[in-house]
Amino acid sequence: MPTIKDVAQKAGVTVTTVSRVLNNRGYISEATRQKVYQAMEELHYQPNEIARSLHRRKSNIIGVIIPTVAHPFFGELTNFIEFYAYQQGYKIMVCNSHLNRDKEKEYIDMLKRNQVDGIIMGSHTLDVEEYHNLRYPIVTFDRKIGDFPYIASNNYQGGTLATNLLISKGCKKIAHICGNLTLDLLANQRSEAFQEITNQHGIESVTVQTNMDVFDDDQYESILNQLFSEHGDIDGVFATSDIIAAYALKVCRLFKKEVPHDIKIVGYDDVKLASIFVPQLTTIRQPLEDMAALAVEVIVKQINGENTSLENVFPVKLMERQTT
Template sequence: MATIRDVAKEAGVSVATVSRVLNDNGYVGADTRKRVMETIKHLNYSPNEVARSLYKRESRLIGLLLPDITNPFFPQLARGVEDEVNRSGFRLLLGNSDEDATKELDYIQTFVQNQVVGIISATNNTDSDNYKELDLPVVFLDRTPKNYPSVFADGRDGGRIAAKALVERGATKITLIKGPAHVQPAQDRFQGALSELSQAAVDFSVLSTTSYAFEDAKKWAEELFAKYPDTDGVISSNDIVAIAILHEALRLGRNIPEDVQIIGFDDIPQSSLSYPSLSTIRQPAYEMGQEAAKLLIRMIKKEQEIEQTIQLPVTLVERNTTRKVDEK
């Protein structure tokens, strides 16, 4: 990998001259600047962003903290953040906390040590002192803290839409999956669906779960059909759990959607690839990431009248795990 000294040597200039070109700081003749830039391109030299930040005393780094990078929903968020950050001339540092408070703190400290100018966090510790002590802007993504700007989807409406869709499609014995208690979006979805089902002429049961992890999803699916074997409709806490329930229903010989209808939540890429393809509530993950990045950058630039909350709408994506609305 080429260094700044390699660039200086091949271009026939000093390291200081290369640094002035990179940082657009100080006078460099037009011919010399052109020669240095051509050498940088020829050697495929990539300056160290942290070093440049320290030199200029102006960082272009933003930290993004996710709770579980193995959940396909979060890479979609991250891509939206990254694309918007790059468009604005910033760069992204990524951390994966695994919902571990100690690991989360370690990443926050790493971000600070690397001179980030702001943090976007999608973790669940929204009230943690880790954030209160930071002297830089923070935006929460897919989370709804009381004291920080945030970008999130309308989970309550998503829950209502899912419940209404199953009722309209003839489900009469519905199981509502309650997501992890420590994840606020999961509780919003649950409360939305609960309010709709409570007013409908259907029987429904609640199955509480404690995680969204792949390794636990199969367990929730098996528990559902063991406890509620007559279930003919499922409102899942997310798409991962919904796909596990779909597989378990098929293993038990249930026809989808004739015997059991299933609605997920998120619309991860895998939901359209399952068989049958999964009906779900779509969260605009990529757009959420974009909006969080835009909001943080406005805060970094100290713009006036910055929104404290940005809520994006959700929509029902009808595929093949639900019947058409006029079918019974």
């Protein structure tokens, strides 16, 4: 095991300097800081976490990494995270990672430098290598990465509720528009449930994936146009977000299909907008506020060195409205 002395020697600085960099204390030039980081990385140096946390200066900042705050689901989630973080004396730094892995990596580096105390990670990036072997306060959202605690709602239950509802309402051919299944997200379990249940009931099904940037709204309309053109006999849609469901409503109007008479639609999330659309969306409600509150609780416990539960899965709820 390399020691702090080895790091100092390799970086050509004193032990005090390394200690200062680790604890983000005193004045250190950016060049020196970089030299020390490099030496630490080359030697795979792991500072003694407990000793470190006793000394380190807290920033009281939590980093929140999400695909984009412009999407209603993440906008509402971030609002709640900020609300509960503030109750605990923390501010939040928001990173819209989109699919930018480098940007996400910078936040992890900030965590290493104690510029943020912890990270709530709900990004959709494909590679998550950077997270492995990290021993910092991190909680993931709808993703399972290494041994980090995670927050999710029961996606399999959500997929089951949505699919069963459409079948019980008499749908014979159901389309499912889901995210990109290449991404390792727990939300994929919605699609698994959909597939299994339609198979069990011998119901014809079509599954369409969005592209990698699942929140690129522009694609939804063309995906749905193509779907309805190729499968004129679809009589049920299970969309993996309320926004996609809203586009389905719009495209139904273009194809002169009446909702719910000709075609039934179920969304997902129950963002505020779900109840404004006409007809009001039937959807699967994720308990966003509770999930945000727990994400903050888990990250703050980690920051304070307390134990936290690893798997935190919330039940979802079917909100039956006017589209089914």
